[in-house]
Amino acid sequence: MSTYLTILGYNSAIPTINSAPTAQFLEMEERSFLIDCGEGTQVQLRKAKARFSKINHIFISHLHGDHCFGLPGLIASFRLLGRETPLHVYGPVGIKEMLETIFRITETHRGFEVIYHELSSKQSEKIYDDKRVEVFTIPLDHRIYCNGYLFREKPKERHLNMAEISKYEEIQTCGYQNIKNGKDIVLSDGYVLKNEKLTNAPSPSVSYAFCSDTRYNESILSLIDGVDVLYHESTFLHELKKMAEYTGHTTALEAAHIAKMANVGKLILGHFSNRYNDLELLRDEARQIFPETELPNALVPLKIESH
């Protein structure tokens, strides 16, 4: 039940032979989330050997083509593969009209329901919540309405200390869940067994923030404070700061400042302009400010660990 991030594509604007536009596959607490879906994402998912059928929630940051043009094909393939499970799609207002127009004209008859969660708030919202995971929007500053997404594991159950528990015959298996949940046990003679004695600390809960596309934007700092892994766009080197500002993007140096100020565990850069053949230039620029910076390693699952 570890959390793994598989970056499927990370280039900006135009797909090339060797790199795909933005898409990520996040496996957290046995949920499979897809984040953005540029053209070709379904083939990237196959290359990554990700299980299509487990994706029940897709989060789209914004409606520029390099972040969403793979959606119609992916959903059409779900149908051809016999999917019946409802699919939740989160994204800016307009995503429903676009997809439903495409499905109507291409006669993509679905055997499953697509449930749209259209976003328009400029404030962070909790948009997904179950017993183990929650997801929040991270309002970004791009040329078009855009959200990043924050994925958080909720606090986990404490681990049973069986060596200790087995000393008390009257503690039955059916009582274990209460102990995992942190409750003390009152024995039949009235003696109170403190939970700390019966359990060990839970596994840490990890968090992941996806921030693309955006200008340098300090207003996200409180939302992403302390996340274990931050993926932040860095379309340009800082020498093209004016270009970044004009086009609604961030420089590698700026992404590192955000990571440092937010005390994140690790920064992964992405959404690089096609002008850069040597991506290490971007990584090295960021490392001047925030040493725990990495380039994305496409199709290779990254374990997200508590820092």
Place this chain on the structure above:
Amino acid sequence: MSTYLTILGYNSAIPTINSAPTAQFLEMEERSFLIDCGEGTQVQLRKAKARFSKINHIFISHLHGDHCFGLPGLIASFRLLGRETPLHVYGPVGIKEMLETIFRITETHRGFEVIYHELSSKQSEKIYDDKRVEVFTIPLDHRIYCNGYLFREKPKERHLNMAEISKYEEIQTCGYQNIKNGKDIVLSDGYVLKNEKLTNAPSPSVSYAFCSDTRYNESILSLIDGVDVLYHESTFLHELKKMAEYTGHTTALEAAHIAKMANVGKLILGHFSNRYNDLELLRDEARQIFPETELPNALVPLKIESH
């Protein structure tokens, strides 16, 4: 000025790691035509080293996703690459609404005009005509309105026989075009030089027919009679004839019957169901009826020659 066909993708329904959905790049008499545009076509064009910028005419057979989901991304990339030349898009009614909805919602502001030629006739029409090439629709029988396309080179100029022409000083360079066009020359003394003496036969004009997707359909025979190369879908082996009929497709055996009855030069099969790992089974089935059958060779230009 030879004619080359580059098949970019030929699988049906779902893109896989090793094969792309339908798209073809046809270079005929210095025109560059794109036929169908499944998801990922722009990357296939890059792999084939085809010159994007020369594509001014796109012909879409039908509005199923595996034949058109690559269009929004390709057109968005044209914009990002600075295109200014108008782009002509031919396809079924609905293609304009679909693309314009996508472009509005994704804020794909184009620096060039997209000129839509929406098709709805069930009869063959000439839809493109210039001094060297003409294109006709081939009405097909699929689950949704669908056309194949017939591309024909017009008769070419005769070749000058310079050894003969140079014997007559009074024939000036400015008169060559008339000779190429087949005219006789009247010398100043009234002597008539027959054109056949001054020229050699023109290079043959070639033709190419694209037929996908369709049920077995003999009504196309007169339209494709004698074409040099026929690409015809063969989604299934003939043992799945009922499945082919139900889903609106053709078997390899049937495609071969069409090729034989239409006296074509060469048959290329395509649009294979993903159930077939060994495509030679389909080729071998067709060769029983029509020996000049080939499997598509993706990304490798095929010279279309007169037969």
